[in-house]
Amino acid sequence: xxxxxxxxxxxxxxCLFLFLPLFSxxxxxxxxxxxxxxxxxxxxxxxxxxxxxxxxxxxxxLGYIAAKEGWEIEYVYGTLNEGLVRIKDKEIDILxxxxxxxxxxxxxxxxxxxxxxxxxxxxxxxSLEIESFLDLEYKRIAVVKGDIxxxxxxxxKNLMENFDLNCTFVEVNDxxxxxxxxxxxxxxxxILTRLYESELQNNLKLAKSPLIYSPIKLLFGFPKASPQNQxxxxxIDYHLKILKDDHNSVYYSSINEYMPIYSVKExxxxxxxxxxxxxxxxxxxxxxxxxxxxxxxxxKKRTNHLNQAIEDLQExxxxxxxxxxxxxxxxxKYRELTDKLLLxxxxxxxxxxxxxxxxxxxxxxxxxxxxxxDRLAEMFGYNKSELIGKSILDFTFPEDIEITLKNLNxxxxxxxxxxxxxxxxxxxxxxIFWGDVSASAIMDENKNLQAIVGVIIDITSRKKxxxxxxxxxxxxxxxxxxxxxxxxxxxxxxxxxxxxDFGLKLFGYEEHExxxxxxxxxxxxxxxxxxxxxxxxxxxxxxxxxxxSISINENIKKNGERIWVYWNNKPIYENGVLTxxxxxxxxxxxRKKxxxxxxxxxxxxEEADRLKSIFLSSMSHExxxxxxxxxxxxxxxxxxxxxxxxxEQKKQLGIIKKSSQHLLSLINDILDISKIEAGKLELDxxxxxxxxxxxxxxxxFDAIAKDxxxxxxxxxxxxxxxxxxxxxxxxxxxxxxxNAIKYTNEGGVKIIGEVxxxxxxxxxxxxxxxxxxxxxxxxxxxxxxxxxxxxxxKVEGTGLGLHLVKKLLILMKxxxxxxxxxxxxxxxxxxxxxxxxxx
Amino acid sequence: MGKILIVEDNENNLYLTKYILExxxxxxxFANTGxxxxxxxxxxxxxxxxxxxxxxxxxxxxxxxxxxxxxVGDSIPIVALTSYAxxxxxxxxxxxxxxxxxEKPIDPEKFIYQIAEFLK
Numbered sequence: 001x002x003x004x005x006x007x008x009x010x011x012x013x014x015c016l017f018l019f020l021p022l023f024s025x026x027x028x029x030x031x032x033x034x035x036x037x038x039x040x041x042x043x044x045x046x047x048x049x050x051x052x053x054x055x056x057x058x059x060x061x062l063g064y065i066a067a068k069e070g071w072e073i074e075y076v077y078g079t080l081n082e083g084l085v086r087i088k089d090k091e092i093d094i095l096x097x098x099x100x101x102x103x104x105x106x107x108x109x110x111x112x113x114x115x116x117x118x119x120x121x122x123x124x125x126x127s128l129e130i131e132s133f134l135d136l137e138y139k140r141i142a143v144v145k146g147d148i149x150x151x152x153x154x155x156x157k158n159l160m161e162n163f164d165l166n167c168t169f170v171e172v173n174d175x176x177x178x179x180x181x182x183x184x185x186x187x188x189x190x191i192l193t194r195l196y197e198s199e200l201q202n203n204l205k206l207a208k209s210p211l212i213y214s215p216i217k218l219l220f221g222f223p224k225a226s227p228q229n230q231x232x233x234x235x236i237d238y239h240l241k242i243l244k245d246d247h248n249s250v251y252y253s254s255i256n257e258y259m260p261i262y263s264v265k266e267x268x269x270x271x272x273x274x275x276x277x278x279x280x281x282x283x284x285x286x287x288x289x290x291x292x293x294x295x296x297x298x299x300k301k302r303t304n305h306l307n308q309a310i311e312d313l314q315e316x317x318x319x320x321x322x323x324x325x326x327x328x329x330x331x332x333k334y335r336e337l338t339d340k341l342l343l344x345x346x347x348x349x350x351x352x353x354x355x356x357x358x359x360x361x362x363x364x365x366x367x368x369x370x371x372x373x374d375r376l377a378e379m380f381g382y383n384k385s386e387l388i389g390k391s392i393l394d395f396t397f398p399e400d401i402e403i404t405l406k407n408l409n410x411x412x413x414x415x416x417x418x419x420x421x422x423x424x425x426x427x428x429x430x431x432i433f434w435g436d437v438s439a440s441a442i443m444d445e446n447k448n449l450q451a452i453v454g455v456i457i458d459i460t461s462r463k464k465x466x467x468x469x470x471x472x473x474x475x476x477x478x479x480x481x482x483x484x485x486x487x488x489x490x491x492x493x494x495x496x497x498x499x500x501d502f503g504l505k506l507f508g509y510e511e512h513e514x515x516x517x518x519x520x521x522x523x524x525x526x527x528x529x530x531x532x533x534x535x536x537x538x539x540x541x542x543x544x545x546x547x548x549s550i551s552i553n554e555n556i557k558k559n560g561e562r563i564w565v566y567w568n569n570k571p572i573y574e575n576g577v578l579t580x581x582x583x584x585x586x587x588x589x590x591r592k593k594x595x596x597x598x599x600x601x602x603x604x605x606e607e608a609d610r611l612k613s614i615f616l617s618s619m620s621h622e623x624x625x626x627x628x629x630x631x632x633x634x635x636x637x638x639x640x641x642x643x644x645x646x647x648e649q650k651k652q653l654g655i656i657k658k659s660s661q662h663l664l665s666l667i668n669d670i671l672d673i674s675k676i677e678a679g680k681l682e683l684d685x686x687x688x689x690x691x692x693x694x695x696x697x698x699x700x701f702d703a704i705a706k707d708x709x710x711x712x713x714x715x716x717x718x719x720x721x722x723x724x725x726x727x728x729x730x731x732x733x734x735x736x737x738x739n740a741i742k743y744t745n746e747g748g749v750k751i752i753g754e755v756x757x758x759x760x761x762x763x764x765x766x767x768x769x770x771x772x773x774x775x776x777x778x779x780x781x782x783x784x785x786x787x788x789x790x791x792x793x794k795v796e797g798t799g800l801g802l803h804l805v806k807k808l809l810i811l812m813k814x815x816x817x818x819x820x821x822x823x824x825x826x827x828x829x830x831x832x833x834x835x836x837x838x839x
Numbered sequence: 840m841g842k843i844l845i846v847e848d849n850e851n852n853l854y855l856t857k858y859i860l861e862x863x864x865x866x867x868x869f870a871n872t873g874x875x876x877x878x879x880x881x882x883x884x885x886x887x888x889x890x891x892x893x894x895x896x897x898x899x900x901x902x903x904x905x906x907x908x909x910x911v912g913d914s915i916p917i918v919a920l921t922s923y924a925x926x927x928x929x930x931x932x933x934x935x936x937x938x939x940x941x942e943k944p945i946d947p948e949k950f951i952y953q954i955a956e957f958l959k
Binding site for chain 1: 893944945
């Protein structure tokens with residue numbers, strides 16, 4: 001009976017334990033922890049309803065945990081971006097509905113327990129058919145500012161950039177605005193999440209595209225290095241784990257409410273195993289009671305005998321039970337602890353495994369994927385399931401298969417434990433990415449290969465950069481080696497570090513003969529042939545290379561030959577300290593020689609020029625001095641100052657006068673032309689009136705014209721002022737009018753002036769003279785080209801007049817042209833500036 | 840009519856100038872060199888000086904300058920005989936202190952009128 005009583009007691013205890021949770025009491029705490037929680041519109045995770053109440057999965061979870069822990073939640077409303085900024089500035093304690101990204105991790109700590117898995121879902125306007133990301137090129141895509149699916153490492157921005165696809169992102173504050181922009185067709189597509197789908201039920205203005213990407217875990221975020229984080233994360237993880245394990249928890253009821261499409265089927269309150277267990281316990285109890293009653297009679301008889309023994313035994317049992325209980329207690333505690341640790345490390349591992357920046361795979365002996373992490377699948381562009389079971393060689397770039405196979409076989413054969421390799425992989429879209437692969441064997445205790453674990457880092461961009469670098473280095477090397485300049489590098493003591501082929505060839509050295517040697521007495525003589533001390537110059541260059549960025553000095557070849565080099569020196573600084581000089585040198589020996597010759601020639605020219613000037617000035621004086629006497633005395637004699645002359649004497653003296661004046665004209669013309677050609681004729685400019693000068697010239701020809709019975713007419717506008725050399729201008733007009741009269745026997749000469757525009761004047765001298773043959777027109781302005789030989793004899797002239805006129809006009813910034821008809825007359829046209837052009 | 844100093848090294852030209860001037864009623868004195876010209880200008884105080892530019896010792900311009908710097912100062916007009924067409928010659932002459940210039944070779948008919956102008 002005693003045993004039966006014990007059994008009943010034990011059963012009652014068991015029942016009490018079974019129903020104990022029903023009586024658990026919620027206890028309150030008077031000193032509540034106030035937490036500021038950042039929230040943004042992210043239905044159905046967290047949002048504000050029309051009454052401003054905070055709703056959603058996160059709100060329910062937080063509400064539950066706050067009640068359990070005695071926290072007071074104070075929501076801080078804003079956009080996602082504002083939430084992230086607040087976390088950064090430590091203005092809030094917790095941010096809801098955030099996912100991990102390396103960028104965010106710089107200022108955020110995250111809870112470990114996943115609140116809900118989520119991924120990006122691309123929605124479009126209904127008329128747009130999207131099959132792949134390629135179709136998003138040149139589209140306008142609405143995105144939430146700061147959203148992980150937008151700017152996260154696997155966000156649409158990186159995705160499009162990696163594919164080299166262009167599109168325009170329209171940034172908004174929350175998903176509601178994304179939906180609105182698509183509905184209003186202000187964008188072509190928008191990035192929402194799969195969770196947002198429940199908000200879009202029966203919305204025909206949006207089309208769900210087949211594009212999804214970037215699966216992530218939604219977590220809680222906390223400002224980095226906040227002292228209470230450890231406590232908060234521990235609590236949130238702990239409660240969330242409990243909520244997720246219990247299908248009747250607020251976690252699942254919240255999912256049912258806000259995301260019915262993801263609801264979990266109602267779970268029976270009593271699982272089958274529990275029923276079975278209770279039935280079994282009942283049966284055991286009944287058997288116990290029955291057997292006990294049958295046995296109790298027998299037992300009673302021998303009670304007395306056994307009483308003592310039983311008492312002893314009971315005592316021993318009591319001891320053992322107590323010992324066992326304490327053992328069980330410690331075992332239970334140990335298991336709880338290990339379970340907790342295991343769970344934590346498992347979730348940490350999973351998070352690290354899938355979110356690692358590197359791809360991780362597990363291959364079997366036949367190099368087929370046993371498993372791979374999300375990152376690697378993403379790198380290949382496949383779903384995980386598409387890869388598992390397939391050989392990695394199928395995704396290896398053909399040219400890299402051989403080396404891959406060699407390495408993998410070495411691992412399988414046990415030759416090596418680990419290898420690393422840079423190789424190319426094929427992506428689903430046919431493109432290639434470069435991976436840095438480290439692979440190692442996983443062995444069991446018998447040293448049999450279990451699997452090969454590989455870590456793959458995408459180094460495509462590095463490879464591309466390397467290729468570009470190599471290319472530019474190659475180009476640079478070619479440039480250096482093929483340059484027709486000396487390229488040399490010196491250290492700060494003037495020792496030669498390197499020199500290009502051109503330099504070596506020029507100086508006649510082999511590379512090893514120069515390397516490490518100082519420049520003095522290898523390529524630089526101590527003293528330049530003109531006496532300059534080059535050793536001093538070299539030291540000055542080394543002391544202050546910036547000052548001597550250009551140096552022209554003599555250098556010396558191996559065979560002793562001196563050459564002149566134009567050096568361009570550039571100091572090399574490392575961390576602000578001079579380490580050497582980079583010099584580019586050009587062999588200018590030939591140029592230098594040419595320059596010297598040119599200098600000499602120039603000097604000679606200058607001397608010749610000076611002599612020419614002296615000659616011109618002397619000629620002018622020496623030729624004129626005797627003419628002065630001849631013309632002067634002829635004039636005196638003809639005037640009769642020295643006494644009366646007879647007719648014959650007068651005639652002969654007249655011939656002398658005319659001839660000497662002709663000679664004077666010749667001398668004057670020759671000197672003028674020589675001066676123009678020597679650049680010695682300077683203009684003496686002044687303002688003068690055109691009409692006045694022309695009429696002055698005409699008056700000098702009045703007598704001659706009357707003799708030949710010619711009419712001289714002029715049509716010149718009044719008040720036209722010309723700024724030029726008046727005397728030269730007059731000389732030109734005299735020449736032209738003189739010619740016209742000379743060559744005209746019937747009719748007359750007309751001078752017509754006309755202002756062309758505010759800068760130029762035209763003067764035409766028109767005669768009705770002999771004219772000029774077409775074939776002679778081109779040489780009329782050449783010296784000594786009086787064309788008609790008969791005329792030449794008849795008509796006096798120097799033969800230099802028109803040549804001089806043309807030269808003078810060019811000097812005066814004017815020009816002259818000629819029209820003529822043989823036998824009918826000529827028109828000389830002068831065009832001249834009214835004012836000096838550069839004035 | 841006045842007393843005219845002719846500074847000229849060429850005998851023939853000196854004779855020519857002298858002849859024309861004297862035939863027209865002027866009295867003349869002469870010098871063959873620049874320095875002699877300066878000396879005569881100061882000592883004789885002529886009414887006009889006709890100065891050739893090219894002279895054997897110092898040229899006519901220097902001589903003119905020295906005359907202007909001497910006690911004579913600006914009291915006597917000096918006429919330079921310049922070469923035709925050398926630009927700058929006439930400016931140089933005026934700068935040196937000449938009152939005017941006559942171009943060589945001289946025209947006997949015009950010459951006497953030009954001289955009369957300077958004597959006014």
